[in-house]
Amino acid sequence: MTDPLVIFDLLLAASVVALAVAVLGVRDLFAAIVLFVIFGLLSALSWVRLSAPDVALAEAAIGTGVTGALLLKTLHHLRFVSGTLDQQAALSVTPLLPVPGAVIWANAAFCGLITLGLAAAFLGAPQAGPGFDPLVADAMPQSGVEHPVTGVLLNFRAYDTLMEVVVLLAAVIAVWQIERGMSDAPAPVMGEVWQGFARLALPAIVVVGTYLLWVGAEAPGGAFQGGAVLAAVGLLLLLTRAYVPRPAHRGIARGAFVLGTGAFAAVALLVAGGGRVAFEYPPEHAKSLILLIEGLVTISIAITLAALFHGREPVALSTQGGRNDT
């Protein structure tokens, strides 16, 4: 008698692989992006089956939601620039060139070898361990939080997480530089429904995002998941034009980008100043320090992700119509 969940797993795995093929195979780019979003959500579901709810939340919110919004916005811009906005299907943004057969075969052989190696490595790896789980379980009482993933992210491997916030900061700086002085695609007209939807959804999103941040201490959730959900508030405000970025807001935005990295590094230095190693929080203050970092990092992540979506930094000559969004 097979477990019904095994059948579910097999079906889910088959759909994930089929969607991955479809993302690259479908001709219409808009369809490819939509299929990619479905692919991301089903991957998140598979990770729930592998008892990784934190990773699933992050993938659904950041890897699929925010990335999908970025992709759709870029597609809109590309179609506007190439003058194909009025066409039904978005076929390709780069002209296609004929590829010699030798190149295709070399690529196929290379990919086949890598895949075989990966499969062999996967099958040869020891099953179920030895991992870090006993070490983490031993150290959890000193971490200040009850949820192991949050403990690893913000206490045991906090250095990694600091670097991750730095990467996000570097990305927003790079995007502002790349898009400097670039002309914008006009924003598509949003219907009346949007305003009402935003009014209904915004308070709910704010509550959900804050809850995810708060619950991260003892259950799946945390700064990145909460930050991504709060970034959706920024996306909605930008899309409905309830908030229009102005040049005067650049200072505030820059401050918000740096806030997370700054607070994180400041706490590390403060702890290091007391004769400890950086990030070796005193156990009695660990929880409040972690919550302080998480709170500030969440604000920073939310604003940075919304800024990545908006793209270009707001400049003086772009007035009301100067924003590009999908």
Added chain:
Amino acid sequence: MTPDLIYGFTGVAVFAIGLVGALCAQDRLRRVLALKLCSVGAGFMLVVGAWREPPAAPDPVPHALVITGIVVMVSATAVALALIRRLQSLEAEDDR
């Protein structure tokens, strides 16, 4: 058939599909999508490695690594997409 075996092969397959796409796709946007598929495939492998037969709890360290990877990937995607937008605008200006 345990979930780790099923999803392990899913991860290998998704990574392979992404790799083929990243090498063979000519469209820039699709190449970014292919690299995204690769990153999800790698995430699958790490999450599978962290999995333990329930009721044992999974290993939290690979989970934290994958969450870090997802955030790094969205940053990289945003920069890549900004480069694509810029490139396309410059090419359109050249054509005019």
